[in-house]
Amino acid sequence: MKKLAKIKRVLAGLFTGMLLLMMLPVSAQHYWVYFTDKNGVEFNPESWFDAATIRKMELRGISPMAEMNYPVREDYVEAVAGYADSVGYASRWFNAVAVTASPEAMQKIAALSFVAGWEASAATEPGIYAETESENSGTGYTETDHNLVDAQTGILGLPSWQACGMDGTGIRIAVFDGGFPSWKEHPAFEHLRQGERILHTWDFTRNKENVDRGVSHGTSVLSCIAGISGNRPLGLATGASFLLAITEVRSEPFVEEQNWLAAAEWAHKHGADIINSSLGYTNNRYFTDQMDGKTPFVTRAANMAAAQGMLVVNAAGNEGTGDWKIIGAPADGDSVLSVGGIDPSTYRHIDFSSFGPTFDQRMKPNVVAFGTAMAAAKNGYKSVSGTSFASPLMAGFAACAWQTDTAMSNMELFRRIEESGHLYPYFDYAHGYGIPGPATFLPSECFQPEVAFVWSEDDEDDYGDDIPIHPFGLDMDEIVADTVAAEPVMLSVEDAEEMDFMMDSLRYADSLAAVAAMQFDEEKPIEIGELYPSDQQQYDERRAVINIGIDDEGYAEISVECQGGDVRFPTDKYLYLHLKNSRGVLSRYLVVEIPEEKCSFSISEMVPLPLLDKYETLCIHFRGVTECEVRLDDEE
Amino acid sequence: MVSIKYLPILGMLAILPLIPLTAQEVVLDETVSEEVFSRRFGPNGQHFVYRYFSWYIPVSRLSEQVVKPFASSEVDFGVLYKYRLNNYLSTGGDFRAEFVSYRMKNMNTLQPYQLLPEWEKERVTQINITLAWFGRVNFGKRGNHLGKYLDAGVFGGYSLFNSHIFLGEDKATDTKVNTQRNYLPYLHRWAWGFHAGFGSNYLKISARYRMSDYLIMGKVNGGDLPKLMIGLEIGIPEM
Secondary structure (H helix, E strand, C coil): CHHHHHHHHHHHHHHHHHHHHHHHHHCCEEEEEEECCCCCCCCCHHHHCCHHHHHHHHHCCCCCCCHHHCCCCHHHHHHHHCCCCEEEEEECCCCEEEEEECHHHHHHHHCCCCEEEEEECCCCCCCECCCEECCCCECCCCHHHHHHHHHHHHCCCHHHHHHCCCCCCCCEEEEEECECCCCCCCHHHHHHHHCCCEEEEEECCCCECCCCCECCHHHHHHHHHHCEECCEECCCCCCCEEEEEECCCCCCHHHHHHHHHHHHHHHHHCCCCEEEECECECCCCCCHHHCCCCCCHHHHHHHHHHHCCCEEEEECCCCCCCCCCECCECCCCCCEEEEEEECCCCCCECCCCCECCCCCCCCCCCEEEECEEEEECCCCEEEEECHHHHHHHHHHHHHHHHHHCCCCCHHHHHHHHHHCCCCCCCCECCCECCCCCCCCCCCCCCCCCCCCEECCHHHHHHHCCEEEEEECCCCHHHCCCCCCCCCCEEEEHHHHHHCHHHHHHHHHCCCCCCCCCEECCCCCEECCCCCCHHHHHHCCCCCEEEEEEECCCCCEEEEEEECCCCCCCHHHHEEEEEEECCCCCEEEEEEEECCCCCCEEEHHHCCCCCCCCCCCEEEEEECCEEEEEECCCCCC | CCCHHHHHHHHHHHHHHHCCCCCCEEEEEEECCHHHHCCCECCCCCEEEEEEEEEEEEECCHHHCCECCCCCEEEEEEEEEEEECCCCEEEEEEEEEEEEEEEECCCCCCCCCCCCCCCCEEEEEEEEEEEEEEEEEECCCCCCCCCEEEEEEEEEEEEEEEEEEEEEEECCCCEEEEEEEECCCCECCEEEEEEEEEEECCEEEEEEEECCCCECCCCCCCCCCCCEEEEEEEEECCC
């Protein structure tokens, strides 16, 4: 009996507890409440935007008087506040206000005549994308660090941008992150401080101006846009101006959703051209089937920012090796330039970079940049990994590109960045359209391809004491007169032998190490550099011939033959292949590394391809050449 | 001297390093699968399985303590299966191995073992296998992760192995004495009880109350072993 009584007591306790527990989900929650109109609200754009911003908007055909810019009606907000536990940010763009309220209170709010609708929101963990960070390098760089710095900007065309005077001057970039400690003292930002080009700062988590706090992720991201270490730029837009916003906080995760939107509206008010957001929201808040470009609130906010004329550049995410695998929010937005990561040592997809497509089968990421970079740390510099750092490298590129034609709209810039990708028109869901380059943005007189000069051991026998230095990878007959010297530079054997190690390194180099100018003669220095993948757009010649045959049963026979010289770009050794359906959606994509000496081959020998379905298309990209073939019906 | 019949093989082996390795290498091969968008499996999917380990300590009133609470513990290794009913409710079960060790507070309170007049340490250990059922309530809208939740349910288990260990010193001969009695006739093999816990993702604070007795009263001195255990469960995210 005693035992039975004890059981009853325990069960009663559990049952009561469960009832209490079930009531917990119905306590106060977070919502967005949308209003029907902004009738009667007055708005003066000249008091909201600065003069430079209004000029820019008019240049791009954007009306500063758009209703989206009008404030939310205060009487509506006050009425909602009468029922809610608390009221948060009031969004002009969405004509909505964030509230915390019980479900019972929400029923009353929803019944108000001026409430158009509402949606529940939820807590989310902070979504800062940073994979790994090395030990602080302090102020000293190793040779490897130097090489990485030069390559992370060189691959995006820094020498060409600089040659044309493009550094993002006149472009305003808003950076959303979790903190920017030491931006006021770090030497990497001395040029920004001296030029007073940190225009505005705001900590949305504390409603204060100071952003010199928080996680150093933002400091590193900012340096990948505009930092300078010694005389080496860490990013491309060293001439741009900046708006810094702290939007991430760990203690109140729901607020981050509000903060991103509030920061975007604040950035728009202050004339931001570009938003860099190295942030993302995945499984803590969403499911993969919600990555459709319209379900996540932050994605809708990012799309709204794009509708306001800003280019939103977002990291693709670091979920490539995890269960999530694909891009997060807001990288799924169709108006968001999602940036994936490539490995600096291989120039192809870095394993952690998130893949596409979106749930609605749109291509993502859009483009790629280095997923490992040198960046400013809270003190000194360090190597960092993550698509967090590919995104700001691309934001700097976008700033330089926009500087060439500020009348361009954001979406025209978006399209041209994609078209400048080294794979374009080929794409896949790991690289997008590939590594963008400056060639399509710069006039020809500004573009300066650099070629490596090498010395052939065979030449020593022919020329005796004098060795000709000729361009690496180019046949002498194909040299374009206005880009490189048509005549080889003569070099004495004695000098050549001293440089033997350097020459051998250049001959077989497939990485983008910066090399010093070598002076055979103080009056005639010879600069030695290497070609970057995007530079190949300068060359009109087809460097490969690809033949694709698909028989009636769907078997593909592919043969490839190289033309135009040896391997020139680090990506020349890769053959890209994809299969896509009639709607342009990929079913499979591969990257195959081809040995340098093998320049005539058949793909079916090495890669077992699946049978193509009818109307399925096979595309191959190799050395700048894309060929596609579709399997048609027998009768067609 | 190498036999001539091995020369062809040795010759081939000698040549091998000279053959250039020029094979193409597939460095990326991705098949786009709809499975990545499926909600069938995952922390907030229809089905989810993960491993965990946990650590518990016994809790009892000071006046009723028969074991030393912090010298006694239970370590478990288990597998949990969760079935999602909706965003707020789920159910499931777990199967675990329990490694229990109780350090007795006062010697010979269970059953006297008169090899020595006095013992220094006395311990009861068990290896159990247990099945448990739980109902779970989650808080708030969330994505594909476990979130914050409250669990409650019942468990039942069986003691595969148990022992009663005595440690002491025979002062007469100045020797350490260690005796162990296994498969104790005064300990119930079957057990059942209730459990409840509060968790956030893979961390859960949990309590268990054993409804059945540990010891067969009448065959031991003193009271039963503690029935209430409180502890921490840590899940291992990938299965």
